[in-house]
Amino acid sequence: MIRILSYSTQLADHLKVRDALKGIEKACGVGINTEFKIDSVFSLEIIDEFMRKAAIEGSPIHLILYNEKVTDEILALLPDNSPIICLKGFEQSQKSSRPQQELIFFHTLEDTKGFQQLVSKCLQLQSLRYELSYSQSIDYNNRLSQSSFIEILGDHLNRAFVLKHGVGLILFKFVSYGREPKHLKSMTYLLQEYYQFLDEYLPSGWKLYTFGTSDLGLIIDDVSCRDDFDAMLRHVHQETNKFFSNYGIVMSIDMGVALSEDKIVDPIELYNQACAALSVANRKGHGFIEYYGKEQERSLLFSTKVESDLKQVLIDRKLNVVYQPLVDLNTLQPRGVEALVRWNHPTLGQISPVEFLPIAERINGMNELADIVFHQAFDHLRSWKMQGLNLYMSVNIAGQQLVSGKLINHLMETTQLYNISPTDIDLEVTEDFDLNYIDPIVYQLEELKNLGFKITIDDFGIGYSSLHYLSQFPVDKIKIDQSFIRNLNDKKIKILQAMCNLAQFMKIETLVEGIETKEQLEMLKVIGTQYGQGYLFSPPLKADNLELFLNQFKPHQF
Structure with missing residues (x-):
């Protein structure tokens, strides 16, 4: 009709x-x-x-x-x-x-x-x-914005509605393990090869799009035969695993699937459903295909409310910052603090950053969120400096902030406002951006380093690009992910030792997060880790409680 x-x-x-x-x-x-x-x-x-x-x-x-x-x-x-x-x-x-x-x-x-x-x-x-939207489907060097991708999804839905077809949307998430093989030119090159391989492998009516900073989506124009669709989806999953295996890379691929089934025509709703399904697949482990259903519907209702409320919270600036001490493992003295954002929702209570930060990124709100964090964190740092507390401040930087090109001016304006030296600021850079953007990102990081800011690679060791970033970025420190000290065994200890040796060879400092036991602490001291953070020392604290903690801190208790 x-x-x-x-x-x-x-x-x-x-x-x-x-x-x-x-x-x-x-x-x-x-x-x-x-x-x-x-x-x-x-x-x-x-x-x-x-x-x-x-x-x-x-x-x-x-x-x-x-x-x-x-x-x-x-x-x-x-x-x-x-x-x-x-x-x-x-x-x-x-x-x-x-x-x-x-x-x-x-x-x-x-x-x-x-x-x-x-x-x-x-x-x-x-x-x-x-x-016309097909011409934008596979353009490796010029990814679509998220809003452009959703608009194209709407075009597919409109046409499918006229033809009385159901539309399928599949979103991908890749997680790699281990090092990049020496023979590999670059992960950027490999992903381009994969996009081309997949585009040639897919049947007609299955259109591949790259969008956002690192997202990949498939739009299927006709899902009238569900059995054929399911079978093809499993083939895509298997062939993707084979492709990366041929390059010596162990790659986990999660897929979130949403189907219109002649009922849903709002592209934003269909996109959110696929995101909810992908989120459930991520929580189940690695390598899962998840269809949107009852469990995802509950998740989507929650995320829809969170998204709506978060937009207003960013306007009203009603997010709070807490601080977790960063401890020198040689002297067991706090040397810095990490600023962590928190949201206390009036009806839902404390909402985890794991839940609301991806939503902030989806609504392009990371710059606004960072502005709230910068102002609160730098204001507190100024106050602590005036009290004679010699601390540095670590703040997290998302890929969206770097890609936007606004970060340098944003940081300089805020540090100058609070009379804070860039040398007292450590920028923790996450690996959530596409390697296609690496040149402008490297340029910005080098400029920031020249201005005096310190650069840390966050969650080091869990992404497929960790070593690539280490070779490209002007790095001062690596922050080793807490997964490497959970359930310690000989293999994990050897990996930790290898990462510390590599950092020492490159004159890069090391920090390990998630320290919870004295046994973990002693092991890290033996292998030469310089800094650590975790609940063994202190949970994240409000500013007033942090001051009390610092005044009462006793290294010998550890």
Whole structure:
């Protein structure tokens, strides 16, 4: 069914539209048996609600016929993703508030044939945009933004709806173990090879897209046969494992799957469902394929509320920062603190950063979140310096902040505001960005290092690119992931020793997180780790409690 929305305050106008659309099925020429439904709306204020309701019912609006004189102010109230034919005049300023100018048309009802042809053109427009979106599917050097990917997903959904097909969305997460083989040119090169391999391997109708900083998605246009879809998905999973195995890399691939099944037409909702499924797959371990279902639905309802509330929290700046001491393992004296963001939700209680930080990244809120952390952390550091406490401050930097290109100015402005020296700031860089961005990232890190900031690679050893980053980045310190000291055995101790030896050879400091027992502490001291943090010394503390901890700290108790 193709649904057309007719707006006017006058019943006579709606009747004229219906008369003019007679025979439109022949004029449209979409080549399929199509039912046309014309909805008449008499109030501008309910158009937005009408559009949402239509989407929920699984029958999106394909075209709006606007029977009033249209201005920029009115266009701002109308949806951006549906073509609009203005029937009684169109006044538009040079600075239009509507971003999609190609979807606005003007025509009168007097020329019935011309009007029908224009309607046909509009209905074909979504299919045209859908085809054009294919040209962006595999562009290794120019990834789509997340919003562009979701827009393209919407194009696929619109076309599938007209053809009465279900759409499948698959999101990937890769985790590699071990070192990069010496013969490998680079992980960037390998991923490009993989994208090309997968694109050639996939059947028609399975379209591969790279987007965000490190995301990979598959959009499947027709999931009418669920058994065939399931079988092909398992093949993709197996062939992906074989591909990386051929290069000597042990790669774990998790997949989150969401299906439209002729019901869901909102691309954001379908994308969020696939994200929820992927999150459940991640929690189960490694190498899982997870379909969106009841468990994921609960997760999605939670994340939807968290996302909505987080947007307001970022505006109101109602996040708090706590501090965990960083201890010199030789002297057992605190030398610094790590700033950790916390969110105490009024109804949900404490929400883990593991849950809300990915959402902040998804809504492009990492710069705003970092601004809250920087201001609180640097203000406290200034206060502690005035009290004679000689500490450095460690703050986490996400890939999104580096890719945005705003980090250097942001840090310099904030340190100057609080009269803090960059030499007192340690930047913990996570590995959550695409190696395609490595050149501009390396440039920014080198600039930051030249300004006096220290650079630490966070969660060292668990990502497939750790050694690559170590060779490329201007690194001062590596922070070894806590997984290496949990359930200690001889193999883990040898790995820890090897990482410490490598760091020492490269004149790089080492810090191990997650220290909880004296046995772990003694082992780390023996192998030569310089710094550590963990609940053995202290949990993350509020600023006032940290001051009390520092004043009462006694090294001999460890």
